[in-house]
Amino acid sequence: MEKRLYSEALRLLKKYRKGDEMTEEAVKILKENNVKQVLCAFCDVRGYLQMFSIPAREFTDGSAFEGIGFDGSSVRGFKTIEQSDMVWVPDPSTIKIIPWIDDPVQKTAIMFGDCYEAWGTEVANCDPRGYVAKRLQKMLGDEGKTAIFGPEIEFFVFDSADPTRLTWDMWVSPNGGAGDSWGPPRVMPDSPEVTPGGFIIRPKEGYFRAPPEDTTVEYRNELVYYLEQLGVDVEYHHHEVATAGQVELDFKPKQLVDVGDAFYLYKFAAKNIAAMYGMVATFMPKPLYLDNASGMHTHQSLWKGEPFSGEALFADPDDEFMLSQTARYYIGGLLEHAKALTALCAPTVNSYKRLVPGFEAPIYICWSPRNRSALVRVPMYLKKPSAIRVEYRGADPSCNPYLAFAAMLAAGLDGIKKKIDPGDPLMKDVYELSPKEKKEFGVGELPTTLRDALDHLASDEVIQKVLGSHIFDAFMEIKIDEWNQYCLYITPWEFMKYLDI
Structure with a gap:
């Protein structure tokens, strides 16, 4: 085979x-x-x-x-x-x-x-593109099916980001951000979010802000103009939740190989247009202390035949949530393999400073319609079969898209093959549940470090198979080395915390 x-x-x-x-x-x-x-x-x-x-x-x-x-x-x-x-x-x-x-x-x-x-x-x-993504897309096509992906790629635009000249930002809160603070956190890289008139976007208050507070509109408009000439059609764009120039541009969904190509065209254009403005675009997941990070929530659906003209395999008009049994099994697969997926979808040390409570990041393994505290969400915007999809919220833009999207698809297809029941949807705010309630609802938790995620990937045969032995071994070696480098490094925080011990 x-x-x-x-x-x-x-x-x-x-x-x-x-x-x-x-x-x-x-x-x-x-x-x-x-x-x-x-x-x-x-x-x-x-x-x-x-x-x-x-x-x-x-x-x-x-x-x-x-x-x-x-x-x-x-x-x-x-x-x-x-x-x-x-x-x-x-x-x-x-x-x-x-x-x-x-x-x-x-x-x-x-x-x-x-x-x-x-x-x-x-x-x-x-080769992630030719060996992993193309191979899996071909296998699905042989079954008369297609899968499409629509990633919501977030990133930051800074005036500058010199790692040797970052603003010291440790003493913003006596207890790491919980409870009363001594003042708003200062931006570590230089931010474009202070206008000549003195307007400023406060931390966690950037979502859908309008000019002049949102200083990134002209940059985004120009980026959209060029992306469309590159064949990446943007559906909408806006300022995101964090301060300091966090933005999001969402493009129309594409099949597995094409969405990986579009991901790179998006990054390539974003960085180059930012440079033309004298700014820096960064896809580092968590560049700001005590503010929201950049994720890549990924919408996905399966079709019999071609997308939007064939049969929407995730849709059931008779279901309460318009969701077919196939879609539920697919969700079951995503949840079953979530811990291993995290190694590929959140593949940097910095990724795990995003996957923490309090910053809208999906750290709990469960699913739900409408609910953004769940790892897998079923959007409920338009009640028509072509709009029914599932959204996996555990990825960020530091990933290799060919590997991450392929792994998500493989996990979902494994759920369909094995008829993995995801259980009932959790209709509560997971962040507000007590440990006892999370246990009662069967809510698991994503890995908290890159090393933990790699350990889960090392025991997941389904994800390993889609990667192939060479890419799996190479990825593990590179990332374990990355983790070891991080563990050996002495950070400024440690000097501040322990020098007078």
């Missing part, structure tokens, strides 16, 4: 090489727009966007569509030095002109691709 999927993936990717219709269309786009350079994009196991540039003539007149060799040992989680030769094979269907570059000398396109073994013989088992 696995070999058949590899062969099919190889066949699908080879059709993109020079001579087919998509390649011809890509060549036409490059020539008509007088593109001089092509940014060739993929990601490492951690989820960091990787790029190199090839002159456009190598695609229009040369053999670049057949693949470009690179050193896989220099990419985190890919290859050891004795197996370092790899081939990047472009996916011409993804070619986009970078719209904010007008200079004819600098005219650039971006194109995603997949990473192959030496000689370009097969998709490499270290």
Whole structure:
């Protein structure tokens, strides 16, 4: 079965090489727009966007569509030095002109691709896009089904964020933020949220704020303009809850591979447009002490056939919540694998400073309609089958999207396969429940540290299978090393707390 999927993936990717219709269309786009350079994009196991540039003539007149060799040992989680030769094979269907570059000398396109073994013989088992996301999407398609994902990606825009010049922010409260405070927390990075007239957004009061307090509107408008030219259609955007320039732009849902590509186009555009404004866009989950963090709540649904034209498998018009039994089993799978999912969906040390009580983060394992204190929420906005979906709230924008979305889908499909009952929905504010009540309702808790999450991933065979042994081993090695580095580091907080002990 696995070999058949590899062969099919190889066949699908080879059709993109020079001579087919998509390649011809890509060549036409490059020539008509007088593109001089092509940014060739993929990601490492951690989820960091990787790029190199090839002159456009190598695609229009040369053999670049057949693949470009690179050193896989220099990419985190890919290859050891004795197996370092790899081939990047472009996916011409993804070619986009970078719209904010007008200079004819600098005219650039971006194109995603997949990473192959030496000689370009097969998709490499270290490639999150080609090996994990494409493989799972193909497997689902063979069953006549599709899955779509709509992530709500939050991030911060700062005037500057120099790690060597952060404002000391420890003494804002005598007890770590609970109870009475000695004053509002100061922003650690420099913030754009103080207007010339002196308006300021107070901590936790930024949601849907209007100008002039919201100073990010022009930046967001320009970002939307460019994202739409990149094929990422934004449905709406707004200031988020935190102060200091926290924003959110939501784009229309896409299938597994496409949503991963869109995630990177979103990040790439957000960072570059911020730089044009002299600012810094950061997707670090929790950059501010005692204020809300950035999450990536992910809406998802299954369809028989094509999304929005086929059958909505999550919808049942006769159900109280418009929710089918298939959707309930899918929720059961998400809850069953939630602790292991957290390692991939919240993969940094900093992620776990978001997953704490008091900042709207979903730390309790349960599901509910409408209820934002639950890990899995069923939105109740429009009462029609095409709008029915489930929202997994445990992810943040530091993740590798191909791995995180694929793992969520695998968990949900496992729930359907095994008919995992999620139990009754919890209709209460979970944050207000006592420990005894949470136990009575069977409410579990997500891991509280990256190390805890990795331990749960290490024992989850379903999630390991979708990753494959190479990516699982590489991810674990990278993240355990990251955790060990963090444990060895002596923080300023420790000097403040223990120097006079």
